Every structure is written in structure tokens, then in C-alpha cells.
Amino acid sequence: MEQTLVLIKPDGVQRGLIGEITARLERRGLKLIAAKFMQVSPELAEAHYAIHKGKPFYEGLIRYITSSPVMAMIWEGPEAIAAVRQTMGATKPTEAAPGSVRHDFALEVGRNLTHASDSPETAFQEISLWFKPEEIISWERSTDPWLFGKN
Ligand code: DAT
Ligand code: MG
Secondary structure, eight states, X not given: OEEEEEEEOHHHHHTXXXXXXXXXXXXXXXXXXXXXXXXXXXXXXXXXXXXXXXXXXXXXHHHHHTSSOXXXXXXXXXXXXXXXXXXXXXXXXXXXXXXXXXXXXXXXXXXXXXXEOOSHHHHHHHHHHHOOGGGOOOOOOTTHXXXXXXX
């Protein structure tokens, strides 16, 4: 079972879209295993976006993610990494598939509402960067067999 880090960025929080976005993940069948509402420090932002350091949008990206609180979560499920990125849509909202979060609620790449891990390696790194092991809850959901069943 995969786990993936999801952030609802400051624009999502400010615009009152926490419920809308998490509802889509819940409705799809993904399972929430950790969540915290937090102000991101410059140190955490820089570690999270280290791969983008030096790019023209890097400084603005750090300012954006630290500008106001975020909702950080870990979601679990079969192919959770691909599933969540599909639910969020392409990085540039005008290229995001209709029905995706970024298509339905965003216009600009600099205000694209969410972050989601893009591979098993980055998911592992990002989960350990954002959450302590004791903040992650392994739990039995009564609907798991109806969502995670293989035939
Ligand atoms: P994603 O968030 O879809 O994984 P990414 O990892 O390529 O996208 O980039 C991280 C964030 O950086 C992205 O959500 C928004 C910002 N970003 C990426 N490309 C950008 C660009 N060309 N101009 C402005 N911001 C950009
Ligand atoms: Mg990315």
C-alpha cells in the first residue's frame, strides 16, 4: 500500500477549500493516516523544495508556501501517489484535466492549491520531513475491504 504527502497550500486554506479538497480524496477511497494544520518555517520550505533551488520561481515559491498556514496530510491506498496526483491535476492549472482540483479551482501555476508527492522515493522523503513516526496512525477502516480488495 502506498503513502503520499499532500499539502493544501496557503491559497487553498485562505480560500476555504480544505473541505472540498479532502472530500475528493476521501470520496475516492483514499485513507487519511496523518494530518496537521501548520505554519511552514522557511527551513522546512527550503528542505521541501530543495529540488527547485536555483529555478526562477524558487524564491516566490518559498514566499508562497510560508505566507500563511497549510494543511499537511498523509493519504494511503493502492497506487496512492498516482491517484492523488491525478485528483490534483497537472502543475499548470490550464493544463490540468477537467474535474481535477487544479482545473476546477485554479488558474495560475503560482496559486495551484496543492502539493502531492510524485514518486515512492519522494513520498518517503517528504513524509519523513513533514511528520514524526508517532504522528502517523495505522488504523482499520470498516470500508477497507470494499475499497482495497483485489479479486
Ligand atoms: P507539482 O507541484 O505539480 O509537483 P513541481 O514539483 O514541478 O510541480 O513544482 C513545484 C511547484 O513549483 C508547483 O506546484 C508550482 C511551482 N512551479 C513549478 N513550475 C513553475 C513555473 N514554471 N512557474 C511558477 N511556478 C512554478
Ligand atoms: Mg512536485
